Amino acid sequence: MKWVEKYSPKSLGDVLGNAKIKAEIEVWANKWSKGEPQKPLLLMGPPGVGKTTIAHLIGKEYFSETIEVNASDKRSYDIIKRTIGEASKTRSLFHEGYKLIIMDEVDGINGRDDSGGVRAINETIKNAKQPLIMMANDPYSKRLTSIKTKCQAIKFTKVHSNTINAQLKRICDSEGISYDPEALKMLSKQSNGDLRSAITSLEAIVDNDKNITMDSISVVSQKDGEQNIFDTVRTVLKSKNPEHVIEAMRVDAQPSLLIEFIAENIPKEYERTDEIAKAYEMIALADLNLGRAFRTQNYVYWKYAFLFMGRGVAASKKQTYKKFARYSGSSIFSKMSKSRKRKNLVELVTEKMGKRLHTSPKELEKHIPFYEILFEDNERAYDFKEYFKLDDEEIKLFRSRKIPASVEKKRIKELQKQQELEEKEIQKEKEQLLKNQSNSKKSTDKKQSKKLMEENSEIKDVSNTINSELTSSKTKKDKKSIKTKNKSEDSAKIIDKSEESVKSAPKESENKGNDKKESKTKKYKQTTLFDF
Numbered sequence: 001m002k003w004v005e006k007y008s009p010k011s012l013g014d015v016l017g018n019a020k021i022k023a024e025i026e027v028w029a030n031k032w033s034k035g036e037p038q039k040p041l042l043l044m045g046p047p048g049v050g051k052t053t054i055a056h057l058i059g060k061e062y063f064s065e066t067i068e069v070n071a072s073d074k075r076s077y078d079i080i081k082r083t084i085g086e087a088s089k090t091r092s093l094f095h096e097g098y099k100l101i102i103m104d105e106v107d108g109i110n111g112r113d114d115s116g117g118v119r120a121i122n123e124t125i126k127n128a129k130q131p132l133i134m135m136a137n138d139p140y141s142k143r144l145t146s147i148k149t150k151c152q153a154i155k156f157t158k159v160h161s162n163t164i165n166a167q168l169k170r171i172c173d174s175e176g177i178s179y180d181p182e183a184l185k186m187l188s189k190q191s192n193g194d195l196r197s198a199i200t201s202l203e204a205i206v207d208n209d210k211n212i213t214m215d216s217i218s219v220v221s222q223k224d225g226e227q228n229i230f231d232t233v234r235t236v237l238k239s240k241n242p243e244h245v246i247e248a249m250r251v252d253a254q255p256s257l258l259i260e261f262i263a264e265n266i267p268k269e270y271e272r273t274d275e276i277a278k279a280y281e282m283i284a285l286a287d288l289n290l291g292r293a294f295r296t297q298n299y300v301y302w303k304y305a306f307l308f309m310g311r312g313v314a315a316s317k318k319q320t321y322k323k324f325a326r327y328s329g330s331s332i333f334s335k336m337s338k339s340r341k342r343k344n345l346v347e348l349v350t351e352k353m354g355k356r357l358h359t360s361p362k363e364l365e366k367h368i369p370f371y372e373i374l375f376e377d378n379e380r381a382y383d384f385k386e387y388f389k390l391d392d393e394e395i396k397l398f399r400s401r402k403i404p405a406s407v408e409k410k411r412i413k414e415l416q417k418q419q420e421l422e423e424k425e426i427q428k429e430k431e432q433l434l435k436n437q438s439n440s441k442k443s444t445d446k447k448q449s450k451k452l453m454e455e456n457s458e459i460k461d462v463s464n465t466i467n468s469e470l471t472s473s474k475t476k477k478d479k480k481s482i483k484t485k486n487k488s489e490d491s492a493k494i495i496d497k498s499e500e501s502v503k504s505a506p507k508e509s510e511n512k513g514n515d516k517k518e519s520k521t522k523k524y525k526q527t528t529l530f531d532f
């Protein structure tokens with residue numbers, strides 16, 4: 001059995017270093033065991049400081065079961081959803097209590113081989129009903145950006161060399177190995193805070209004689225002491241030793257990122273204005289050389305940039321400040337991100353408003369300050385939102401707070417009432433229209449009937465006139481015939497006929513039912529005869 005496994009901690013009390021962090025993790029586990037769900041843990045720190053060991057010991061002491069996704073496995077979307085995704089939502093079939101889910105090296109998810117891995121982790125965190133612990137080596141990895149906000153992030157520190165030295169002595173005593181104390185101390189420093197690496201190196205240098213000397217240490221190369229970016233910033237601002245600063249500048253970071261981190265934290269460490277001014281002058285020279293390197297593609301200038309931002313800034317202070325300063329990341333990137341996000345938002349909103357107002361988006365962009373004043377009133381802001389068809393994110397361009405839900409409810413009620421009134425008015429208009437149509441129909445019927453009656457009367461008059469004309473023409477013909485026929489007849493016969501017609505005339509007047517036309521003709525005949 002390897003010594004790393006043989007002398008690994010058997011309980012949380014055996015874990016070396018990071019005592020406060022260990023206590024914080026135990027509080028988290030204790031709350032889970034009492035049925036109080038907590039955010040997932042994200043343990044961050046360099047290798048060999050005990051992250052994975054503590055996670056497994058927590059699972060052993062506080063939970064019924066442990067499920068782990070190894071770093072060597074592929075961690076694509078489908079695999080994570082099938083393993084920890086499903087396990088995080090269900091309880092164990094064979095054990096009582098919660099089961100702990102462990103995922104190691106989440107910052108090592110590869111964009112090509114582990115496609116969708118980060119998205120699957122975020123979905124698992126959102127839907128998890130079981131405790132979840134994740135580990136990462138690089139706390140500043142971009143892959144952790146979306147995960148950090150959903151977790152309780154805990155940063156581990158390196159194990160102190162004295163603690164490592166004490167553990168190496170215990171192992172040597174247990175294995176019966178004679179050793180030179182200075183050799184063990186050297187080995188502890190060379191491990192650079194990695195206890196696991198120190199134990200592995202100790203096992204490698206022990207010979208058959210079970211003796212460790214300074215010569216034994218010489219065969220072990222010093223562990224790569226690559227710094228993280230905050231360690232570099234701290235050394236540059238705290239130290240005046242050029243060798244320490246040069247060593248600290250061995251960091252895996254882009255020079256442009258490093259220069260921004262140092263520039264951001266200079267005022268937090270330096271107090272004298274002349275020191276701050278000189279330090280920023282060195283930063284300016286470093287930035288100048290970086291620009292030359294990118295412009296000419298001659299990366300020899302990087303060497304001068306590192307000298308100015310490292311030794312130049314460190315030498316700007318007259319003495320070191322023995323105080324605690326909380327360093328932070330560069331704000332320039334967040335400001336650039338916000339600026340880019342705002343620019344995109346302005347383009348989107350002004351395009352929507354331009355369509356409604358028939359105005360150029362560039363022109364509307366100048367009026368944004370005026371719209372900010374108009375959007376201060378909640379009701380007016382809601383009206384603008386509905387008119388321009390804006391969503392909640394787009395409203396943030398004009399006001400920092402959301403429109404209260406009460407305003408929306410009030411507006412909806414008002415719209416409903418207005419719709420009801422409009423519907424009633426429409427209904428009244430329909431009824432009035434139908435009534436008018438019925439009235440107009442009746443009037444048209446009356447007019448048509450009256451017209452028909454008038455037409456009938458006209459027809460009757462016409463027929464009467466025609467009949468009268470016919471009768472008159474007939475009488476004329478009769479007259480002519482009588483004149484022609486009676487030329488040879490006696491006047492006595494004519495007188496007799498006239499007397500008969502005179503006698504028949506009063507008889508016809510007595511008969512009320514006789515036709516008027518015949519009476520007229522007879523009278524006409526009588527008058528003509530008398531005239532004759």
